[in-house]
Amino acid sequence: xxxxxxxxxxxxxxxxxxxxxxxxxxxxxxxxxxxxxxxxxxxxxxxxxxxxxxxxxxxxxxxxxxxxxxxxxxxxxxxxxxxxxxxxxxxxxxxxxxxxxxxxxxxxxxxxxxxxxxxxxxxxxxxxxxxxxxxxxxxxxxxxxxxxxxxxxxxxxxxxxxxxxxxxxxxxxxxxxxxxxxxxxxxxxxxxxx
Amino acid sequence: xxxxxxxxxxxxxxxxxxxxxxxxxxxxxxxxxxxxxxxxxxxxxxxxxxxxxxxxxxxxxxxxxxxxxxxxxxxxxxxxxxxxxxxxxxxxxxxxxxxxxxxxxxxxxxxxxxxxxxxxxxxxxxxxxxxxxxxxxxxxxxxxxxxxxxxxxxxxxxxxxxxxxxxxxxxxxxxxxxxxxxxxxxxxxxxxxx
Amino acid sequence: xxxxxxxxxxxxxxxxxxxxxxxxxxxxxxxxxxxxxxxxxxxxxxxxxxxxxxxxxxxxxxxxxxxxxxxxxxxxxxxxxxxxxxxxxxxxxxxxxxxxxxxxxxxxxxxxxxxxxxxxxxxxxxxxxxxxxxxxxxxxxxxxxxxxxxxxxxxxxxxxxxxxxxxxxxxxxxxxxxxxxxxxxxxxxxxxxx
Amino acid sequence: xxxxxxxxxxxxxxxxxxxxxxxxxxxxxxxxxxxxxxxxxxxxxxxxxxxxxxxxxxxxxxxxxxxxxxxxxxxxxxxxxxxxxxxxxxxxxxxxxxxxxxxxxxxxxxxxxxxxxxxxxxxxxxxxxxxxxxxxxxxxxxxxxxxxxxxxxxxxxxxxxxxxxxxxxxxxxxxxxxxxxxxxxxxxxxxxxx
Numbered sequence: 197x198x199x200x201x202x203x204x205x206x207x208x209x210x211x212x213x214x215x216x217x218x219x220x221x222x223x224x225x226x227x228x229x230x231x232x233x234x235x236x237x238x239x240x241x242x243x244x245x246x247x248x249x250x251x252x253x254x255x256x257x258x259x260x261x262x263x264x265x266x267x268x269x270x271x272x273x274x275x276x277x278x279x280x281x282x283x284x285x286x287x288x289x290x291x292x293x294x295x296x297x298x299x300x301x302x303x304x305x306x307x308x309x310x311x312x313x314x315x316x317x318x319x320x321x322x323x324x325x326x327x328x329x330x331x332x333x334x335x336x337x338x339x340x341x342x343x344x345x346x347x348x349x350x351x352x353x354x355x356x357x358x359x360x361x362x363x364x365x366x367x368x369x370x371x372x373x374x375x376x377x378x379x380x381x382x383x384x385x386x387x388x389x390x
Numbered sequence: 391x392x393x394x395x396x397x398x399x400x401x402x403x404x405x406x407x408x409x410x411x412x413x414x415x416x417x418x419x420x421x422x423x424x425x426x427x428x429x430x431x432x433x434x435x436x437x438x439x440x441x442x443x444x445x446x447x448x449x450x451x452x453x454x455x456x457x458x459x460x461x462x463x464x465x466x467x468x469x470x471x472x473x474x475x476x477x478x479x480x481x482x483x484x485x486x487x488x489x490x491x492x493x494x495x496x497x498x499x500x501x502x503x504x505x506x507x508x509x510x511x512x513x514x515x516x517x518x519x520x521x522x523x524x525x526x527x528x529x530x531x532x533x534x535x536x537x538x539x540x541x542x543x544x545x546x547x548x549x550x551x552x553x554x555x556x557x558x559x560x561x562x563x564x565x566x567x568x569x570x571x572x573x574x575x576x577x578x579x580x581x582x583x584x
Numbered sequence: 585x586x587x588x589x590x591x592x593x594x595x596x597x598x599x600x601x602x603x604x605x606x607x608x609x610x611x612x613x614x615x616x617x618x619x620x621x622x623x624x625x626x627x628x629x630x631x632x633x634x635x636x637x638x639x640x641x642x643x644x645x646x647x648x649x650x651x652x653x654x655x656x657x658x659x660x661x662x663x664x665x666x667x668x669x670x671x672x673x674x675x676x677x678x679x680x681x682x683x684x685x686x687x688x689x690x691x692x693x694x695x696x697x698x699x700x701x702x703x704x705x706x707x708x709x710x711x712x713x714x715x716x717x718x719x720x721x722x723x724x725x726x727x728x729x730x731x732x733x734x735x736x737x738x739x740x741x742x743x744x745x746x747x748x749x750x751x752x753x754x755x756x757x758x759x760x761x762x763x764x765x766x767x768x769x770x771x772x773x774x775x776x777x778x
Numbered sequence: 779x780x781x782x783x784x785x786x787x788x789x790x791x792x793x794x795x796x797x798x799x800x801x802x803x804x805x806x807x808x809x810x811x812x813x814x815x816x817x818x819x820x821x822x823x824x825x826x827x828x829x830x831x832x833x834x835x836x837x838x839x840x841x842x843x844x845x846x847x848x849x850x851x852x853x854x855x856x857x858x859x860x861x862x863x864x865x866x867x868x869x870x871x872x873x874x875x876x877x878x879x880x881x882x883x884x885x886x887x888x889x890x891x892x893x894x895x896x897x898x899x900x901x902x903x904x905x906x907x908x909x910x911x912x913x914x915x916x917x918x919x920x921x922x923x924x925x926x927x928x929x930x931x932x933x934x935x936x937x938x939x940x941x942x943x944x945x946x947x948x949x950x951x952x953x954x955x956x957x958x959x960x961x962x963x964x965x966x967x968x969x970x971x972x
Contacts, residue, residue: 585952585955586801587804587808587945587948587949587952588796588797588799588801588804590948590951590952591793591796591797591799591944591945591948592793592796592797594944594947594948594951595789595790595792595793595796595944596789596793598789598792598944599785599786599789599790602782602785602786602789603782603785603786605782605785607780607782610781610782614781628972629834629968629969629972630831630834630835633827633828633830633831634827634831636827637824637827637828637939640823640824641824641933641936644933644934675972676972677972736951737951737954737955737961738947738951739835739838739950739951739954739961739964740838740961740964740965740968742835742947742950745831746943746944746947749940749943750785750788750789750792750940751781751785753788753932753936753940754781754784754785754788755781756933756936757784757788757930757931757932757933758779758781758784760931760933761779761931767931767933767934770933770934771934774823774934775823778822778823778869778870778871
């Protein structure tokens with residue numbers, strides 16, 4: 197299979213995944229973001245990188261947004277929103293921080309493949325992005341692939357992570373409209389030190 | 391426009407972007423990755439996050455891979471590969487490091503929207519991923535959007551970053567095949583501390 | 585009080601703190617570092633920064649060392665050493681990771697002000713660095729200071745963090761001797777990309 | 779030599795280094811920090827970690843402070859202060875960012891062992907912290923050490939980094955007094971998510 201064919205299958209699968217995201221959960225997620233005093237983003241591994249990409253754009257849109265674990269991140273309080281990106285919904289450091297954030301009175305949101313996980317049960321809104329993830333993916337995938345099945349491989353959490361990034365970048369677009377922000381305005385809040 | 395419609399437009403645009411990536415440049419990129427003794431990944435902002443997501447999977451595949459700027463990253467030498475992810479191809483810190491890496495005898499690769507940029511001129515392989523980027527995107531995009539045009543907004547480098555991530559995850563899939571690695575083998579190299 | 589006077593008091597206090605570190609715990613710590621296959625360093629906030637400064641030097645000395653949470657950190661296994669820097673000994677993310685590391689069969693070490701904390705009970709070696717820390721420091725410190733008492737202020741974990749850094753840099757010096765490494769050899773392992 | 783003896787020599791050397799810091803440069807540094815609208819901290823390697831430890835405490839004191847390169851760091855403008863920690867004063871990424879910050883109209887400060895370096899010439903205030911550093915340290919150090927000389931080894935930039943940390947923590951103490959902040963007030967701005 198060529199890499200072009202892989203990219204084609206992968207984007208098709210992404211489109212499919214994104215279609216299945218529940219509309220009401222999107223509305224709740226958007227409302228939570230718009231209402232929060234401060235927003236704290238958290239995640240481990242590649243999910244954490246996706247979360248940080250989202251945080252960067254929220255900052256460009258003028259939100260008070262922070263990444264958990266970075267140097268000058270302030271404390272969280274009532275009225276704030278904590279958002280975790282966690283495919284499995286049970287990453288131990290994410291869960292430990294989410295519980296603390298809840299104790300502090302913050303609202304907890306999660307983007308996950310497992311709404312029935314500890315994170316899913318703790319959170320509202322919960323945005324379910326289905327897909328193979330680090331918990332369920334089986335080894336027979338490669339065998340089926342080699343046998344000529346036209347599925348993308350998307351090892352481990354790949355499909356969840358990419359779908360979450362497409363979802364969150366679409367949320368950013370919608371927030372641009374709702375806040376009536378032009379790209380030029382985003383650029384004025386983009387770092388000029390890189 | 392609903393967020394579902396935005397996600398649909400965005401994945402279509404991603405598929406289109408990916409189709410246009412030059413096949414020969416992909417082959418050169420794959421070969422450079424396969425031949426390198428050590429691989430060093432670098433990038434600023436969201437491009438840097440995309441680079442780190444790629445680095446993590448290369449590690450799961452058993453490559454000797456490091457992120458420039460992290461704590462225990464070793465020095466670069468001849469026989470090593472430095473890969474920058476840079477839409478504009480002229481990010482000052484990336485350029486400064488790339489020049490040093492070249493002086494040290496390393497091979498320089500870049501994923502960029504601007505092959506004619508300083509980074510593009512320095513590098514081989516150069517993978518061109520077209521798209522609006524932080525340098526060229528115009529403000530009239532939002533106006534056209536509000537006027538009902540069905541283009542995705544993709545502010546600043548969004549389209550480049552997402553396309554680069556789809557491309558790099560497809561490279562990972564191909565490397566799995568070439569190195570005959572199952573998902574289970576990737577999992578044994580995934581961090582167990584998160 | 586001038587800043588010069590503050591620096592004088594602070595370095596005196598550092599010297600005093602360091603004198604009180606138990607010699608046997610240092611020996612156990614040194615042995616654990618020397619025997620480990622891989623070393624994983626962890627910590628939150630300023631303690632985490634001190635840990636990373638130590639990790640960087642261990643890398644310069646040729647150890648296989650990683651920082652928990654960084655992009656290309658591999659999984660931990662039996663024969664490896666996990667070292668936390670935690671004044672309170674009860675930071676939730678550190679504790680969550682330490683427990684996992686123990687389950688994986690790794691040896692757990694901690695540098696802490698509270699050997700009777702959950703981290704202290706989990707770990708061996710435990711290096712006790714006394715001092716005011718984020719848990720016990722009282723607010724009357726500033727009042728006493730303003731009343732003319734010649735104590736350094738060292739808010740929150742300052743004294744622990746600085747003492748830990750002096751201790752760990754002294755460990756590095758001793759490891760240079762034990763491994764017969766010159767400064768020039770350290771330099772050849774220092775990153776050349778910065 | 780025991781590690782206790784090493785720690786003793788090291789703290790003596792730190793005290794000595796700190797005594798030699800020019801008083802007027804400290805005053806200029808303090809004034810620059812107090813007057814800045816926003817403060818941006820930057821540095822590579824262990825110097826960067828020391829800078830981040832300083833940034834964290836400035837945040838606890840209520841300053842608008844950011845670390846260059848972190849996810850939600852805003853752009854720099856006139857009226858802002860950029861502070862680099864750089865022993866050699868010529869780290870390429872630091873220099874590239876400092877030049878950009880100057881172009882943007884920001885004030886540039888540096889803590890360095892080399893006031894005559896490119897960074898030193900760019901900056902005001904310049905705080906000189908003498909000491910062996912990554913540029914000048916010679917290999918005969920270990921030989922002299924083994925020959926019984928009672929100098930601390932302090933490989934590469936160790937002495938600069940530790941002295942800078944003691945200096946910056948003493949600046950924090952003085953800022954507590956000047957801003958009339960108790961430790962309890964600092965604690966209310968300390969992250970509660972770790």
